[in-house]
Amino acid sequence: MRRKQHIAAYVFVLPFVVVFLSMLVVPLAYSGYLSLFQVRLVGGQVFSGLANYAQAATDPAFLQGLVRMAVFLLVQTPIMLGLALFFALALDSSRARGAGVLRLLFFVPYAVPAVVATLMWGYLYGRDFGPIDQVVTAVGLPAPELLAPGRILGSMMNIVTWEFVGYNMIIMYAALRSVPTELYEAAELDGASQWRIAWNIKIPSISSAIMLTVVFSVIGIFQLFNEPSLLKSVAPNAISSSYTPNYYAYNLAFVNQDVNYAAAIAFTLGFVIMVLSYAVQLRTTRRREVTS
Amino acid sequence: MSTENLPSSPSRSAAPGRRDLLRWGAGGAAALSLPALLTACGAGSDDPAGGGEASATPVSASEREAALSATSTLTVWDWVSGVEKQTALFEQKYPNITVNLENVGNGAPHYAKVRTAAKAGSGGADVVQMEYQFINSFVVTGSLLDLAPLGGSELSSMYPEWVWQQVSRDARVYGIPGDQGPMGILYRDDLFQSAGVGQLATWNDFTTAASAVRAGGGYITNLPPNNPGELMGLFWQAGAKPFTYDGGKTVGVDLVNDTTSQVISYWQDLIDQDLVSVDPDFTDAWYQGLASGKYASWLTAAWGPTFLQGYAGSTAGSWRATGLPQWSAGQEVNGNWGGSSFAVMKTSKNPIAAFELAKFLNSDPTSVRVASDELFLYPTLQSVLEDPAFLDQPAAFYGGQTVNRTFADLSKTVDTDFDWLPYIDYAYTNFNDTLGKVISEKGELADGLQQWQEALVSYGEKQGFTIR
Structure with a gap:
């Protein structure tokens, strides 16, 4: 009987394991293997050990991309998560009328494919033809040049914020719904204001959900790809081929034909993301231990 | 170029495709230019006639005859809309050959796919559109068939000298020029x-x-x-x-x-x-x-x-x-700035017919006229460049x-x-x-x-x- 159950369990997980191995583990191992070689247009393939990784560690194009994404993370994530938290609390307080409709409205941008969203914002930002530019110049102010090299990072942060506020809000909102309401009632009886309830009860109780959104943001931001690759067509000189690490890996592989170095860059990037996500999680667990 | 080519109406339909092409920097010029693609697949010998190695021997008339009369399919990768009008002319002339025209992308994506297919050794086209500035990047990987033994070198006098320089190196020929x-x-x-x-x-x-x-x-x-x-x-x-x-x-x-x-x-x-x-x-x-x-x-x-x-x-x-x-x-x-040719891939199973297709598209006077009148490609064929019907069209x-x-x-x-x-x-x-x-x-x-x-x-x- 027990043996039968075991067999059934293996049969059930088999499809997943097959797909997982063939679509994830094998390609990953293969690109790890590739990253240890160098292929030259002249001379062919040679084993180069960790030379590609050594190059990545000192490649200014890659490092600048990482720094750019770190800036992105430090500036954009607090804004996006702050807004998401604010909206989630507002919806949860049931003071906002038509909460159902609002929830949907906030969430809609996430349902818009990132490609469509970026194309749309690219048009809105556009110089001479974009509505933002036209309105600003119509009232006599200088054109904002939202696609200029110095501003495009901010413009991109705005797109990402727009896309993901709703998504993060839903995670936080769902966590808020599972907080026992007795706590609020007790606090209200004690005369606590709504702000105080939010600050002292609601936010601490959903801290693990908030940390989850932070981890998602770290991973998402370091993998930015759609936004730079699509905005490049409207702002070709503001976005370099190594603007984000992920976009750099793509260009290395498909434009430079340097699959091996691209694999090394991808692995290094994965490692950086792993370290950062782990650091974020470590901090939260430690804090939780302290408070409990 | 007949009078239908008068400027008032023409380019709108052709333009959008090109525009996409052009977006990519390198492609810019080339994009418009297009000519090159044809393909071949059908019949023939398995010997690809050498893409650079000296061993290639000229193809005989009977081999050519056999390749063109056997039932076969040639695949062409080209992104210019309207090339099907040119390939239809080829199919008319050689009814046993079917030409399969595919658009695999404009500019950069096109070349990425051509490179991938060349590396894989199969699954690619017989004839591809190839802008002049890209030819060397496929020569270095040995992906292009040397067209000289197939009869490519005999075409040199049909095109301006500088154009021919763009598609040939020493005695080797890597493409049939289409536009400039x-x-x-x-x-x-x-x-x-x-x-x-x-x-x-x-x-x-x-x-x-x-x-x-x-x-x-x-x-x-x-x-x-x-x-x-x-x-x-x-x-x-x-x-x-x-x-x-x-x-x-x-x-x-x-x-x-x-x-x-x-x-x-x-x-x-x-x-x-x-x-x-x-x-x-x-x-x-x-x-x-x-x-x-x-x-x-x-x-x-x-x-x-x-x-x-x-x-x-x-x-x-x-x-x-x-x-x-x-x-x-x-x-x-x-x-x-720009211009392109049709090149034959070394992986083509039917190189003789592929070459004939590339050649036909860019040297048959009717086909070239279709390209210049209806696809708005500026031709390279010397006889068209000297034809008053083409030269003296007034553009409103x-x-x-x-x-x-x-x-x-x-x-x-x-x-x-x-x-x-x-x-x-x-x-x-x-x-x-x-x-x-x-x-x-x-x-x-x-x-x-x-x-x-x-x-x-x-x-x-x-x-x-x-x-x-």
Whole structure:
């Protein structure tokens, strides 16, 4: 009987394991293997050990991309998560009328494919033809040049914020719904204001959900790809081929034909993301231990 | 070219596809140009006739006969809409051959797929569209079939000498030329007249004209920072030879020299005085600039006249075409921007028929006329370039000027000897990060040129080339 159950369990997980191995583990191992070689247009393939990784560690194009994404993370994530938290609390307080409709409205941008969203914002930002530019110049102010090299990072942060506020809000909102309401009632009886309830009860109780959104943001931001690759067509000189690490890996592989170095860059990037996500999680667990 | 080709209607339908193409910097010019694709698959011998190895023996008439009469299918990768009209002519002539036309992307994506298929050794097309500047990058990987033993070398006299140089190396032939892009200027006659601009015989005249046009509020032209194609054409005109390739392991990168510095410092001066704009080309803002008169002229190529009609329809009749200004008075030299050929992949199972298709598309007079009249590609076939029916068509968009003749004359002055790097994709992408970036920031162009040079040298070394 027990043996039968075991067999059934293996049969059930088999499809997943097959797909997982063939679509994830094998390609990953293969690109790890590739990253240890160098292929030259002249001379062919040679084993180069960790030379590609050594190059990545000192490649200014890659490092600048990482720094750019770190800036992105430090500036954009607090804004996006702050807004998401604010909206989630507002919806949860049931003071906002038509909460159902609002929830949907906030969430809609996430349902818009990132490609469509970026194309749309690219048009809105556009110089001479974009509505933002036209309105600003119509009232006599200088054109904002939202696609200029110095501003495009901010413009991109705005797109990402727009896309993901709703998504993060839903995670936080769902966590808020599972907080026992007795706590609020007790606090209200004690005369606590709504702000105080939010600050002292609601936010601490959903801290693990908030940390989850932070981890998602770290991973998402370091993998930015759609936004730079699509905005490049409207702002070709503001976005370099190594603007984000992920976009750099793509260009290395498909434009430079340097699959091996691209694999090394991808692995290094994965490692950086792993370290950062782990650091974020470590901090939260430690804090939780302290408070409990 | 018959009268249907009059400018009023034509290019709109053809333009959008090209526009996508053009977006990609390198492709810009080429995109329009298109010609090359054909394919082959059908019948024949398995011996690919050598893509460079000396062993190839000429194909006999009976082998050719067999390949063309056997039932077969040839696959062509091309992104120009309307090429099916040309391939249909081939199918009519050789009813046993079916031509499968596929569009696998414009510009960069197209080449990425061609490269992948070449590497995989199967699944690719028999005949592919190949812009001139990309040929070396497929020669270095041994992906292109040498067409000389198939009869390719006999075609050399049918095309202008400089065009033939673009598709051949020594005795080897890597493509059948289809269209070309000798450079010229398209300008707004009304804006030039109101600014009092006269003849643009030399680049000095052009500077004077630039100040006059700027006084009226617009720019005489735009120097795109995202697309090296135009600048390469200007280098070409000035007589620079920035790239060399020996067909093997040796390349030369000579971007910083007296000739290129002359060109660069000329544009530096115009940029510093705010006499030219530096907007990316083939973008929405740029199209609008052409239509609105922000740019009074466009330094473009032979494919430009038809292309422009699709985007600046409201200004029809006020445009004119002329050649580039010269570096010294009395000279008559020109450069090229764009143009493409049809190449045959070494992986083709039916190389003989594939070659015949490539050849037919770009040398059969009816097929070439379809391309020039209906697809708006500026032809390379000498007999068409000498045909009054093509040359003397008045173009209403250009105030009745016979622009075909203008560019046919300009084609004759293109410097014959201009080579490309075997890693041109990298060179064109890297332009955006180096010289192009500096242009868009209106910085020191000479520094940007130096950075570009260094990047190309170090990439070449890393790829195992000997840099000369």
